[in-house]
Every structure is written in C-alpha cells, then in structure tokens.
Amino acid sequence: MRLALFADIHANRQAFAACLDAARARGAERLNCLGDIVGYGADPEWAVDTVMDLVAKGAVAVRGNHDNAIGVPSDSMNAEAQAAIDWTRGRLSGEQKQFLAELPMSREEDNRLYVHSEASEPTKWRYVRDTADAARSMMATGLQITFCGHIHRPGLYSMSSTAKMTSFVPTSGIAVQLLPGRRWLAVLGSVGQPRDGDPAASFAMFDTVSREITFHRVPYDVATAAARIKANGLPHWLADRLPLGR
Amino acid sequence: MATLAMQAGAEIDGFTIGERVHRGGMATLWSVTHPGITVPLLMKVPLTSEGEDPAAIVSFEMEQMILPRLSGPHVPACFGTGDFERQAYVVMERIPGQTLYKRLGELPMPYEEVRVIGGKVATALASLHRQNVIHHDIKPSSIMFRARGEAVLIDFGLSHHRHLPDLLQEEFRLPYGTAPYMAPERLLGVRDDPRSDLFSLGVLLYFFTTGVRPFGETESLRGMRRRLWRDPYPPRELKPDYPLWLQEIVLRCLEIDPVARYPTAAQLAFDLGHPDQVKLTARAQRLSRDPLTTVWRRRFNLGAVPPRPKSDVAAQLASSPIMAVALDIGEGAEALNDTIRVTAERVLSTSPSARLACVNVLKLNRLAIDRTHDEQGQNKHVDRLVALQHWARPFGLEEGRLTVHVLEAIDPAAAILEFAALNLVDHIIIGARQNSLRRALLGSVSARVAGEAPCTVTVVRPSRLASQADGGEGDEAAEQAANAAATPPVVF
Numbered sequence: 236m237r238l239a240l241f242a243d244i245h246a247n248r249q250a251f252a253a254c255l256d257a258a259r260a261r262g263a264e265r266l267n268c269l270g271d272i273v274g275y276g277a278d279p280e281w282a283v284d285t286v287m288d289l290v291a292k293g294a295v296a297v298r299g300n301h302d303n304a305i306g307v308p309s310d311s312m313n314a315e316a317q318a319a320i321d322w323t324r325g326r327l328s329g330e331q332k333q334f335l336a337e338l339p340m341s342r343e344e345d346n347r348l349y350v351h352s353e354a355s356e357p358t359k360w361r362y363v364r365d366t367a368d369a370a371r372s373m374m375a376t377g378l379q380i381t382f383c384g385h386i387h388r389p390g391l392y393s394m395s396s397t398a399k400m401t402s403f404v405p406t407s408g409i410a411v412q413l414l415p416g417r418r419w420l421a422v423l424g425s426v427g428q429p430r431d432g433d434p435a436a437s438f439a440m441f442d443t444v445s446r447e448i449t450f451h452r453v454p455y456d457v458a459t460a461a462a463r464i465k466a467n468g469l470p471h472w473l474a475d476r477l478p479l480g481r
Numbered sequence: 482m483a484t485l486a487m488q489a490g491a492e493i494d495g496f497t498i499g500e501r502v503h504r505g506g507m508a509t510l511w512s513v514t515h516p517g518i519t520v521p522l523l524m525k526v527p528l529t530s531e532g533e534d535p536a537a538i539v540s541f542e543m544e545q546m547i548l549p550r551l552s553g554p555h556v557p558a559c560f561g562t563g564d565f566e567r568q569a570y571v572v573m574e575r576i577p578g579q580t581l582y583k584r585l586g587e588l589p590m591p592y593e594e595v596r597v598i599g600g601k602v603a604t605a606l607a608s609l610h611r612q613n614v615i616h617h618d619i620k621p622s623s624i625m626f627r628a629r630g631e632a633v634l635i636d637f638g639l640s641h642h643r644h645l646p647d648l649l650q651e652e653f654r655l656p657y658g659t660a661p662y663m664a665p666e667r668l669l670g671v672r673d674d675p676r677s678d679l680f681s682l683g684v685l686l687y688f689f690t691t692g693v694r695p696f697g698e699t700e701s702l703r704g705m706r707r708r709l710w711r712d713p714y715p716p717r718e719l720k721p722d723y724p725l726w727l728q729e730i731v732l733r734c735l736e737i738d739p740v741a742r743y744p745t746a747a748q749l750a751f752d753l754g755h756p757d758q759v760k761l762t763a764r765a766q767r768l769s770r771d772p773l774t775t776v777w778r779r780r781f782n783l784g785a786v787p788p789r790p791k792s793d794v795a796a797q798l799a800s801s802p803i804m805a806v807a808l809d810i811g812e813g814a815e816a817l818n819d820t821i822r823v824t825a826e827r828v829l830s831t832s833p834s835a836r837l838a839c840v841n842v843l844k845l846n847r848l849a850i851d852r853t854h855d856e857q858g859q860n861k862h863v864d865r866l867v868a869l870q871h872w873a874r875p876f877g878l879e880e881g882r883l884t885v886h887v888l889e890a891i892d893p894a895a896a897i898l899e900f901a902a903l904n905l906v907d908h909i910i911i912g913a914r915q916n917s918l919r920r921a922l923l924g925s926v927s928a929r930v931a932g933e934a935p936c937t938v939t940v941v942r943p944s945r946l947a948s949q950a951d952g953g954e955g956d957e958a959a960e961q962a963a964n965a966a967a968t969p970p971v972v973f
Binding site (some may be wrong): 391393395396401402403406409411412414415416417 | 536539542545546564566570583643644645646647648650
C-alpha cells in the first residue's frame with residue numbers, strides 16, 4: 236500500500252491542498268497525519284475538516300502539541316504560537332475541538348509507529364534533532380519504522396543491529412529503501428511551515444511493499460497563505476517566515 | 482533471519498543456483514540462471530553467520546542500495562536483490578575475464594599500457610561520479626574490462642551515494658577500505674569527496690608503472706597516517722626514464738590536499754587521453770621527496786587546518802566541467818568567434834575549475850589520399866593550432882586548463898561529436914552561420930551537433946543587429962559567402 240505522510244500542517248490551506256494533490260497524483264491510497272493540524276496558519280477549520288474526512292476514510296492521525304494546546308492550555312509556547320492558538324480556539328467548532336482532543340498520542344500499524352515528536356515520552360514533545368535523540372526514540376519502540384514530525388526539518392535516521400546510528404538529510408524525489416536489517420526513524424518536514432530554508436511544502440510517501448520512502452517538496456501559493464495570516468490579525472512574523480522557510 | 486539453503490540446483494526468486502564461483506572474506510559468489518535473462522549472471526551472497534565480520538552485512542546493505550541505481554557500461558548491470566528477511570543477495574551481470582589483480586605479476590608495465598588502462602578507469606570513475614556515487618575502494622581487484630574495452634568497476638560495498646543514507650558513516654571507528662590505496666582525507670573521516678577515488682587511481686598508476694606501492698603496504702593506522710604529511714618518492718627517482726607528463730599526472734592524483742588533485746575524473750581522463758597536452762609543472766621535474774621542513778610543517782600543522790566545508794559531489798562536478806568550443810578559423814569568422822568568446826567567458830566565469838578544449842576541424846577531401854599534400858597538410862595543422870591558441874589567449878586561463886585540438890575528418894559534425902564523447906565533454910559551444918551559402922550546400926554542422934551531442938550544446942549566433950553591421954545580410958552576405966566558398970576548405 237502507498238501511504239502519504241503529512242506532518243505539521245499548521246492550518247496552511249494552500250500548502251496542505253498542494254501536498255494532497257501531489258500525494259494523490261503519486262497514487263497515495265491512505266493519507267496519514269502526524270500531528271499539528273492547527274496553529275500558526277489562517278485556515279484551521281478547513282485543515283481540521285480535511286483531516287477528519289481522511290480519518291473517516293481510514294487514515295491514521297495522531298496528536299501534536301498545537302492540537303493539544305487547543306484543549307489543554309500550554310505554558311511552554313512562545314508568544315506568537317500562543318496568540319495563534321488563542322485565535323484558533325475561537326474559530327473551531329465543538330466537534331472540531333473534540334476531534335483534536337481525542338486524537339491518540341501515537342498509533343501502531345504493522346511494523347510502523349506514528350507519533351508527533353520523539354517517541355520515548357510523547358507527552359514531553361521532545362524534538363528529534365540528532366542521532367542521540369533518534370536513538371532514544373528508536374529504543375523506546377519495538378517497531379521497525381517510526382514516523383514523526385515536530386521539528387519541521389526532514390531527516391532520516393537508522394540504527395543497525397549493533398546499535399550503530401546513521402543520519403541523513405533526504406533528497407527530494409529520491410526513494411530510499413528502509414532496509415529490513417535495521418531500524419529506521421523518518422522525521423517528516425513540515426507541510427505548512429517548513430523551517431529548513433526551503434519554503435516549499437514537505438511531505439513523504441511510503442510504499443509498504445517495496446519499503447521505499449520518498450520525501451517530496453511541493454511549491455505552493457505562499458503569498459496567499461501569508462496574506463491570510465496577516466488579514467486575520469495573526470502575528471506578522473508567522474506570515475513573514477513562510478517565504479523564508481524558517 | 483531465516484536463511485535458505487544456498488546450494489547448486491536450489492531456486493530463489495526465479496534464479497536457479499549454479500556452481501560456487503568464489504568465496505571471499507565478505508561474500509560468496511554463485512553463478513545463477515534465470516529463464517528470462519540471457520546474459521551470464523552472478524549472485525552475491527553476504528557472509529552473515531556467527532563470528533563473521535559485521536562489516537560484511539553493512540557493506541552488503543550499501544551495495545544492495547547502490548547497485549540497482551547505477552547504469553551504463555562501467556558497472557555490472559543489476560538484475561535483482563533479496564533482503565535479509567529471507568535470503569540476502571544481489572544478482573548482477575557476470576563480467577567475463579579477470580580483474581586487474583591478476584596482472585600484478587607483470588609489474589612494472591609499459592607506460593603506454595598503464596596510460597590506456599588509467600584512462601579507461603578514469604572514464605569509468607567519471608561515469609560513476611556523475612551518478613552521485615564515490616567508489617571508495619578503487620584497487621586492481623575491483624577493476625575489470627569488457628570485451629569492447631570499457632573498464633567495469635565492481636564491489637560497491639564501501640561506496641557513498643549522495644542521495645542515500647551512508648550506512649558506513651558511524652559503523653566503524655577506523656576507516657574501512659584497502660590501506661595502500663586509501664586517500665589521506667579518508668583517515669580524517671571524510672567520505673563525501675569524489676577526489677578520494679582519484680587518489681586511489683593515482684596509487685594504482687604509480688604501482689603499475691614502477692612496481693612499487695607509493696605508501697607501502699602498511700595496514701596500521703599509524704602507518705597509514707603518514708600519508709597525511711609524507712609525500713611518496715617521485716616516480717622519476719625510481720625510474721629515470723619515467724615520462725614527465727606521467728609523473729605530472731600521477732603526483733597530481735596523489736596530492737595530499739584533494740583541492741590540489743584533478744577536480745574531476747573526467748579531467749584526469751582527458752589528460753591521460755592527451756599526454757602531449759599535459760601542462761608540466763614543478764611536479765613533473767621532481768627527483769626527490771619534499772624536504773623535511775615541508776613535511777614537518779604539514780605534520781605539525783595538521784590540527785591547525787580549518788575544517789573543510791562538506792563537499793557536494795554534484796556541485797563540485799558541476800563547477801569543473803570540460804567545455805569544448807568548436808571554432809571555425811577561416812576568413813570572415815571573426816565576428817562569430819568574438820561572440821563565441823563572450824559566451825564562453827560567461828560560462829567560464831561561473832565554473833572556476835572548468836577546462837576549455839578549443840577544437841577545429843580540418844576537413845579532409847573525401848578523395849585526397851595524395852602524399853604530396855602531406856607537407857602542406859602538416860603546416861595547415863600547425864597554423865590552426867596557433868590560431869586556436871591565439872583565440873583563447875584573452876581568457877587568461879592557466880595552461881593546464883586550456884587545450885587545443887585540430888581534428889582531421891571528412892565529416893566535421895561527426896568529428897566534433899566523437900571528440901565530445903571520447904573526452905567526456907560536458908558542454909559544447911558552437912557557432913551557427915546565418916545566411917551562409919556553404920551552410921545551404923553542406924547542411925548545418927551546429928544543428929547536427931546540437932541534435933546528437935551526448936551533452937549540453939550552446940549554439941552561438943551573432944545578434945541580427947551585429948550581423949547587419951558586419952554586412953551579414955543581403956548582397957554583402959552573399960558576396961562574403963561566395964568569397965568564403967572560394968577560400969580553401971574552412972569548416973562549418
């Protein structure tokens with residue numbers, strides 16, 4: 236089965252729509268979501284509705300820290316993120332808020348784990364920044380492949396049977412086989428707010444038969460997404476960072 | 482992991498196992514057959530049982546990822562892979578014959594023979610590097626040859642692919658590879674510089690021409706580290722008749738700092754293909770190793786060397802293209818040639834390590850096999866070389882980056898295309914004539930080159946305005962073309 240994987244959508248309708256199109260054009264049969272559907276962007280209602288629709292059709296979705304903060308106010312967010320969360324809370328319906336609150340922290344499927352952040356303690360929302368973080372995350376699960384997001388920068392880590400680590404920044408459009416002899420942690424880039432210097436939206440495809448993962452970058456209408464953030468009175472930095480990809 | 486029985490007659494994924502061909506330290510090779518495949522096949526199976534070297538698994542994983550992505554005549558074609566869940570294997574084309582290792586008994590070999598072998602291996606490396614792969618284990622036993630002559634590189638277990646995770650990254654505390662051939666930067670943990678392969682090829686060229694390994698046979702890390710500061714004996718110190726051009730090439734490959742080596746395998750292949758055009762520097766003349774003061778400075782400044790930025794294989798290859806400029810040097814070509822120079826300057830300005838090959842075709846008459854023309858023909862050849870040098874002078878390129886070539890051929894387009902293919906040219910710049918009578922008669926050389934070239938082609942045309950000023954249109958143009966047609970054969 237061909238899976239599409241989306242992380243950190245952040246209510247960016249233009250980016251998410253472009254990624255959905257790109258994933259469907261590549262034959263995605265299931266579209267899974269790795270958390271942070273909302274926060275930062277100006278179209279949370281559309282983003283949540285879209286994911287609810289995907290989940291109704293069998294997709295897996297897990298909870299991100301921004302999704303969590305809608306129902307459980309967080310004291311660790313910066314001012315801009317907090318402002319966006321407060322604004323978003325006022326926009327969502329009761330049903331949408333309930334959907335976010337009931338998202339699981341992680342999900343297992345065959346030999347795969349889906350989680351928003353580093354997997355050893357998902358509620359701590361830790362980042363996977365390097366091989367040490369990746370090793371801790373992989374040690375915490377018995378499953379062969381973990382998919383996560385949260386840091387908004389794509390990465391691919393592996394651990395050999397003798398616990399040797401490798402790290403790699405994936406190249407867009409190049410398939411990498413997740414060899415069965417080792418464990419893998421794929422860190423997805425962000426759909427709605429990339430921070431690796433490339434403003435294009437990021438998602439990945441995974442083929443469960445060939446075990447190949449392909450990271451993709453999708454150009455989208457950044458100007459409209461940024462304009463909508465400003466038009467809705469959200470902090471301007473949230474708009475200004477989109478074309479910079481940081 | 483469940484392992485299937487590897488024995489003659491067994492079948493795995495449609496491949497029928499034949500005889501065991503080879504058992505090495507890391508893997509076993511079996512001859513196999515498949516009903517749908519006609520070429521001879523080999524199945525490589527890693528040694529994975531208890532007590533085997535763990536490197537065998539990792540290097541097999543690397544080969545399994547890289548080999549199916551490679552193509553072209555310089556690698557064995559890959560026909561299938563199986564993973565560790567059932568039976569790990571790679572099925573590849575069986576290259577007939579022996580590796581270069583079998584020829585160690587013949588060392589030292591004649592210079593000319595080693596030049597040809599080296600050129601073939603450099604060409605194969607150029608193809609590999611263009612596919613984003615660094616071999617990292619170039620040595621006689623990883624080199625074979627097809628019946629048609631092309632070098633084939635085998636064993637990609639230590640290789641690095643720019644677009645794939647490097648599983649050997651943290652696997653071994655010591656650099657893994659073949660000690661006598663290993664580039665110095667590998668000892669510092671650098672695995673992303675394609676020029677490491679050029680160093681290994683330099684070791685091979687040195688060994689094959691002198692019979693002596695430039696850095697000995699030491700296997701200890703301490704012994705290997707010496708190459709970070711100690712240069713080898715110049716070949717001419719060992720063999721007084723060693724050609725200057727060959728020492729220049731070999732010592733340039735063996736430079737300690739990768740930046741001082743050839744920037745690309747294609748440029749190395751180019752020099753091996755044109756020994757008479759190798760720019761000789763002080764390297765070519767050396768009769769002894771660097772003085773101890775230099776060596777000590779290198780040795781004790783090692784820590785002071787600033788860390789290099791990560792090298793990007795593709796960016797480095799892209800900045801070091803081989804450009805061929807096809808020039809007509811007859812009367813009336815000046816305006817076009819000036820425009821070509823402007824275009825070439827633009828390309829050179831963005832490619833700091835580009836090489837420029839200026840090419841002119843001396844057109845032979847289909848019927849002229851007349852000995853009396855030899856003397857005149859020779860003069861014409863020299864005149865054109867001089868004219869090409871003159872044209873290229875304004876670039877101010879150091880000599881090593883500029884070569885000039887007069888090709889004698891009946892068919893100019895075919896000659897340029899062949900030159901580009903043989904010399905791994907990345908970019909051809911060629912002029913197009915407008916309203917030329919000769920073009921109407923002979924067909925357009927530039928159009929054919931643009932259509933059939935194995936690389937990028939820029940067709941240069943003076944702007945219409947300029948050609949008007951030069952009388953490029955109307956009656957004057959016809960007159961000019963008629964004049965040109967009357968002068969001795971000028972090409973394109």
